[in-house]
Every structure is written in C-alpha cells, then in structure tokens.
Amino acid sequence: MASIDGALLDFKRLDRLAAGNTALHRLDPRAKVLATLVFIVSVVSFGRYELSALIPFFIFPAVIIGMGDLPAGYLARKIALLCPFALAVGMFNPVFDTAVMVQVGPLGISGGWISCASIVVRAVLTVGAALVLVAVTGFPAICRAMEHLGMPNAFAVQLILLYRYIFVLTEEGGRASRARELRSFGKKGLGLSSYGPLLGTLLLRTWMRAERVHMAMLARGFTGAFQTRQEFRFGAPEMCYLLGWASLFIFLRLHNATQLLGALITGIFQ
Amino acid sequence: MSHHIVAVKNLRHVYPDGTAALRDVSFRITHGESVAIIGANGAGKSTLLLHLNGYLTPSSGEIQIGDFPLNKCTLPQIRRTVGMVFQDPDDQLFMPTVYDDVAFGPLNLGLSGADLDHCVTEALERVGAGHLAKKAPYHLSGGEKRRVAIATVLSMSPDILVMDEPTNGLDPYARRQLIGLLKDFRHTRIFTSHDLDMVLELCERTIILKDGEVRADGVTREIFQDEALLAECRLEKPLSMQGCPVCGQSRSLAKAP
Numbered sequence: 001m002a003s004i005d006g007a008l009l010d011f012k013r014l015d016r017l018a019a020g021n022t023a024l025h026r027l028d029p030r031a032k033v034l035a036t037l038v039f040i041v042s043v044v045s046f047g048r049y050e051l052s053a054l055i056p057f058f059i060f061p062a063v064i065i066g067m068g069d070l071p072a073g074y075l076a077r078k079i080a081l082l083c084p085f086a087l088a089v090g091m092f093n094p095v096f097d098t099a100v101m102v103q104v105g106p107l108g109i110s111g112g113w114i115s116c117a118s119i120v121v122r123a124v125l126t127v128g129a130a131l132v133l134v135a136v137t138g139f140p141a142i143c144r145a146m147e148h149l150g151m152p153n154a155f156a157v158q159l160i161l162l163y164r165y166i167f168v169l170t171e172e173g174g175r176a177s178r179a180r181e182l183r184s185f186g187k188k189g190l191g192l193s194s195y196g197p198l199l200g201t202l203l204l205r206t207w208m209r210a211e212r213v214h215m216a217m218l219a220r221g222f223t224g225a226f227q228t229r230q231e232f233r234f235g236a237p238e239m240c241y242l243l244g245w246a247s248l249f250i251f252l253r254l255h256n257a258t259q260l261l262g263a264l265i266t267g268i269f270q
Numbered sequence: 271m272s273h274h275i276v277a278v279k280n281l282r283h284v285y286p287d288g289t290a291a292l293r294d295v296s297f298r299i300t301h302g303e304s305v306a307i308i309g310a311n312g313a314g315k316s317t318l319l320l321h322l323n324g325y326l327t328p329s330s331g332e333i334q335i336g337d338f339p340l341n342k343c344t345l346p347q348i349r350r351t352v353g354m355v356f357q358d359p360d361d362q363l364f365m366p367t368v369y370d371d372v373a374f375g376p377l378n379l380g381l382s383g384a385d386l387d388h389c390v391t392e393a394l395e396r397v398g399a400g401h402l403a404k405k406a407p408y409h410l411s412g413g414e415k416r417r418v419a420i421a422t423v424l425s426m427s428p429d430i431l432v433m434d435e436p437t438n439g440l441d442p443y444a445r446r447q448l449i450g451l452l453k454d455f456r457h458t459r460i461f462t463s464h465d466l467d468m469v470l471e472l473c474e475r476t477i478i479l480k481d482g483e484v485r486a487d488g489v490t491r492e493i494f495q496d497e498a499l500l501a502e503c504r505l506e507k508p509l510s511m512q513g514c515p516v517c518g519q520s521r522s523l524a525k526a527p
Contacts, residue, residue, distance in 0.1 A: 015406065140366030160366055167408040168360050212361040215325050219354040220426060221346065221378035229373060229386070 008170045014078070014131075017070055018138030023237075024068040029137045029145035031238035035245040036133045042249040043125050048115045049101065054122065056257040060245065061128040068136040075135065079128050086123030090116035139163045148232060157226045161213075168209070173202055274301035274336065274429045274458040276322065281331035283317055291317040293482035295331070299475075304459040306469040306490065309479035310504035315434075315462040316357075318479065322432050322460070323352045336429065350379070353428030353457075357435045359415035363407035368399070368418050371407065375426040393425035394418075397451060413444025417451070430458045437465045466508035470494065478503050 018025070024032075039060055046053060065072050097112035134142065140160050147156035176198055184194075251257075276299040283292040291314045299305050307315050320326040321333055324345045336351055338344040356362045365371040372390045381389055394400045397417040407415065416436065423431065436452065437445045445468070452459065452472055463469055469476060469490060476493045478486040480503045486493055493499065500506055 012409070016409070019404065138366075161364060164364055164366060164407070209361060212356065212358070213364050215320075216354075216356055216362045216364065217374075218325065219323050219349055219352075220375035220422065221349060222374075223346075223378065227374075227377035229370070229377070229382075 005174045008167065008174065011170075012167070013074070014135060015138065017068075017135040018141070020069055020136070022068050022136075024064065024136045027241055028232050028234050028238045029141040030148055030232060030234060031242045032133055032137050033142060033145045033149065035242050036129050038246045038249050039129050040126050042253040043122055043129075045253065046118075046122075048118060049111055051114055051118050051121065052258040053252070053256040054118065054125065056252050057125050057249075060249075061125070061132050064132045064136060068132070070132065070135050075128070075131055078131055079124055082123060082127050083120060086120045087116075089123075090119035093119075144228065145232070147228070153226060165206075165209070165213075169202070169206060172205060176202060275299065275334070276430060276458065276460065277332075277334040278318075278321075279332045279334075281318070281321065281333065282329045283314075283321065283326060284329045291482055292321075295479070295482070295484055297477055297484060297487055299458060299460065302456060302458055303475060304473045305461070306473040306476045307460065307462045307479060308464070308466065308469060308476060308505065309485075313479040313503075314482040315479055319354070319432055319434055319460075319462060322430075323349050323354050350426060351428055352430045352432055353423035353426060355419050355423055355431070355433040355436065357438060359412075359419040360407070362419040362422060363410075363415060366406060367403070368394070368405050368407060368410070369403040371418065372403075372422050372425045375422060379426060389425050393421040396424055397421045398447075411444075413440050413447065416440060416444070416448060420451070428457065430460065431455060432460045434462050435464070436461060437463065437468050466494070466505070467510050470508045470510060478505070 039057070043054065043057055061075075064070070065075065093116040094110060094112035097115065098110045100108035101111045101114055102109040137145075140163060143151075143156045143159045143163075147153060180194060180198060278298070279296050281292055281295040282290070284290045295314070295318060307318060309315055317326065321328060321340075322335070324340050333340040335344075335348045338348060340348055363371050365374055369390060372393050373386055376386055376389045390403075391400065394403055397420050399414060399417050399421055402410065402414060402418060407418070410418065420433075420436075433452075437448060440448060445465075449468055449471055459472070461469065461473065473490050476486075476488065476490040477484055478493065478499070485503055486496075486499055494507055494511055497507065
C-alpha cells in the first residue's frame with residue numbers, strides 16, 4: 001500500500017533531521033529534554049480560558065526551528081495532522097459553555113469558543129515542542145537522556161529496540177499489504193477478513209525475528225545487562241540553554257507577556 | 271595452534287517437532303582453513319551453523335571449538351572465539367547507530383573509553399565503513415549493512431568467522447567487494463552459501479550436506495567437477511566452470527596456458 005511506504009519515508013525524514021550538525025544538535029540531550037519538559041508543564045498549567053498568554057510561547061519552537069535548521073513547512077504539516085484530534089476534544093465546549101466572555105463590537109464570543117481555541121493552541125504548542133525535540137535530538141538519544149535522568153534501563157532498551165524495528169516492521173507490513181492489494185484486482189479482496197491472517201503472519205514473523213535478534217545478541221556476549229556508552233557531557237552551554245529557556249517559560253507563565261506588550265504600546269501612544 | 275580448530279563429531283539434532291535436521295555429521299576444520307558448507311534447501315546447513323556458537327544444543331554428539339568442548343561453562347568463551355554473521359543483517363544490527371552496534375560486543379567484553387573507540391573504529395575501517403559510524407542501520411544499503419554486520423563481529427576479534435549466505439541479495443559490485451574483503455581475512459572461515467562461484471573463489475575445501483549427513487568433504491575444485499554428485503545433492507557446477515554459451519569453452523579451461 002502506497003500510504004504505508006509513504007508514511008515510512010516521511011518518518012525516515014524526521015529521523016534524518018536529527019543527524020544535523022548545528023549547535024543545537026550538539027547539545028547534551030538531557031538539557032533539551034528538560035527544557036521541553038518545563039515548556040510543556042508551563043503551557044498545560046494555564047487556566048482553561050487562557051489564550052493570549054499562550055501566544056508568546058510560540059517563540060520556543062520558532063527559535064529551535066530557526067537555529068536547528070529544520071524545515072518549518074514539513075513540521076507544520078506533521079502538527080496539522082494532530083489538530084483534528086485536539087479539535088475533537090474541544091468541539092463541544094461552545095455548545096455547553098455559552099456565557100459571553102468577550103465582546104468584539106456586535107459579536108459576543110462565548111467562553112466555550114475561547115476554551116476550545118485554547119485547547120487547540122496548547123495541542124499545537126506541546127506537539128510542536130515534542131516534534132522539534134525529536135528533530136534536533138533523535139529518538140534514541142532522548143531515550144538515553146531519560147535513562148540518565150532516572151528512567152529504568154529496561155524501559156530505555158525497550159523503547160530503543162521498538163524504534164529500531166518499527167522501520168523493519170513497517171517495511172514488512174507494507175510488502176504484505178502490497179501483495180494482498182496486487183492480488184485483489186482493485187476490488188476489496190476478501191475485505192476485512194483478509195487482514196486477520198495478514199496481521200497474524202506479521203506477528204509470527206516479528207516473533208521469529210525477535211528470536212533471531214536475541215540470537216545475534218547472545219552471539220556477541222549479551223548476558224542480560226544492556227551496556228551503554230557514557231558519552232554525555234553537561235557543560236556550560238547546556239546549563240545556559242536549560243536555565244535560559246526555563247526562566248523564560250516561568251516568566252511567561254507568571255506574567256501575561258501579550259498584555260504587557262499591549263500595555264506598553266498603548267502607553268506609548270497615549 | 272589448536273584454538274582455531276572446529277571439530278564436530280557424530281552431531282545429531284532433532285527439533286522439538288520431531289524433524290531430524292542433522293542425523294550424523296562429523297568433520298574437523300583446522301587453523302586458517304576456509305571451508306564452505308553447501309547443500310540443498312533444508313539439508314541442515316543453518317541448523318549446523320547454529321550449533322557452532324552454542325545457540326542450539328546437540329541431541330547427541332560433540333562439538334569442540336579450539337581447546338574447549340562446547341558446553342554451558344565454556345559458552346561465553348566460545349561465543350567470543352566464534353564470530354557469527356547472520357543471513358539477514360537486520361537481525362544483527364539492532365542498535366540505533368552503526369557505532370553503537372559495533373560497540374555492543376566490545377562493551378559486553380568490558381571495554382570502555384579510548385580502547386572501545388579504537389576497537390570500533392578499527393573494525394569499521396577494516397570493512398571500509400568508517401564513514402557510516404553515525405548512521406542508523408535502516409538508512410544503509412544492502413551492501414553497507416552486510417559490511418557493517420561483519421564489522422560488529424570483527425570488533426570482538428574472533429578467531430573463527432562463521433557466515434550464513436554472505437553474498438545473498440547483493441548487487442554484483444557489492445558482492446565483488448565483499449569477496450575481496452573476505453579473501454583478505456586470516457581467520458578460520460566457515461561459509462554456507464548457494465553462491466557456488468563465491469565458494470570456488472574463497473574456499474579450498476567444501477563440505478556437502480545432504481539430508482542431515484555429510485555427503486562429501488574434499489577439495490572444492492574436485493567436488494565441483496563431479497557432476498553426478500552435484501546433481502544428486504540438488505546442486506550444479508558454478509557458472510565459471512560451465513561452458514561459455516557463445517564459444518562453448520569452459521572459462522577455467524580457456525584460462526589454462
């Protein structure tokens with residue numbers, strides 16, 4: 001199926017971005033993970049009617065995209081894919097929450113619309129920050145960083161292996177699905193019922209591959225403990241990055257920068 | 271030096287479902303030999319290879335690698351001695367980057383720091399893959415994957431290299447490159463393959479398996495001359511020993527002075 005192959009290529013592109021060599025890419029992944037964590041906590045901790053105070057937070061993904069030399073359009077499309085889900089969550093707010101909160105000329109905007117917009121903006125911010133983090137750090141490095149920050153080794157290893165074999169599994173799934181499609185001659189084939197055995201076969205193949213991978217690990221002296229290289233260095237640049245962003249996020253959380261800016265501008269013109 | 275010896279005596283293996291994959295296999299491979307194990311599909315080649323580093327345990331019979339008989343106590347030592355390269359490199363390359371993958375074995379052996387780095391870089395350079403160190407395995411081509419898979423094993427400095435279908439699925443150039451690389455190794459080498467031309471180039475000695483037994487064991491060139499034997503074992507002469515379709519002459523004869 002073209003879409004599975006297409007999705008895989010798209011996914012590989014995200015993975016390739018992490019191989020870049022900007023100052024951001026070179027930072028210790030722990031600093032990047034922690035800064036993103038502070039960002040996400042700050043964004044989601046706002047009240048549900050808050051909208052204007054969220055806008056300044058866009059500076060974080062924007063700066064990272066700029067400094068990390070990332071393709072903004074590509075990432076925007078990825079984020080847009082998730083918007084419908086956020087919209088589904090906030091969809092009914094305007095129906096149940098009809099109290100008018102803001103009056104723009106003759107138009108009264110209800111609290112429901114504001115909270116719905118707030119949910120979408122938060123989704124865009126948090127998903128954007130996570131995607132940008134993956135794009136400048138790479139998924140395996142994030143796992144390593146989390147491990148250094150206290151996540152159990154077994155989880156880290158599982159996630160790393162999962163990520164490694166997602167590519168192989170998707171390729172296998174794509175091939176099996178293509179073979180099914182080519183023999184169903186534009187019709188539905190056997191319909192849904194043909195997907196059961198297909199998934200079953202994939203599961204069995206995964207099982208057999210897992211056995212072979214284990215065999216390959218044993219052949220190279222694996223005894224149960226996953227050894228990893230100690231390659232991280234948390235120096236001055238990491239400290240600046242983390243403290244800089246964290247203090248900005250906390251400032252933006254405590255003060256509504258949009259209002260401050262508005263007050264400043266109206267103050268000048270008065 | 272006896273530590274590069276592989277001796278198999280009356281090896282028999284029956285799978286849990288009752289299939290006797292190996293009935294009675296005996297041979298002895300000495301230091302520095304390059305040996306091909308060939309045979310039809312289902313002749314027992316892969317089962318035999320899996321015994322050589324102790325992944326499968328014999329139903330009966332003995333295996334000796336170097337000075338040690340293969341058993342539970344000697345397993346770690348033997349797995350270090352025997353470097354096994356699997357048929358599908360995707361099974362062998364399970365770490366996020368090529369560097370991590372090549373470092374996996376040495377890390378398990380307790381190497382770290384500059385020693386580890388030196389060992390990994392050397393293994394990668396040996397197979398001409400130094401520039402791939404930071405790449406993820408799923409971004410590599412088939413030939414690159416194969417060479418990196420060999421590096422993952424070389425980094426543990428094994429004495430014996432065992433490879434399952436090394437040239438399977440490679441384009442002619444990558445295959446030629448790999449054969450050149452394998453020719454240079456001084457390890458004791460054991461290959462299984464259906465690529466008989468590669469066998470002819472790399473191995474002085476060939477063992478033919480048929481229905482779980484050794485059907486023939488001898489000099490590769492002599493075995494490949496015996497057409498009746500080859501046909502019986504569902505094999506045929508390597509292409510380079512067959513007549514040329516244009517002039518009718520065999521290449522090996524045409525080359526002779």
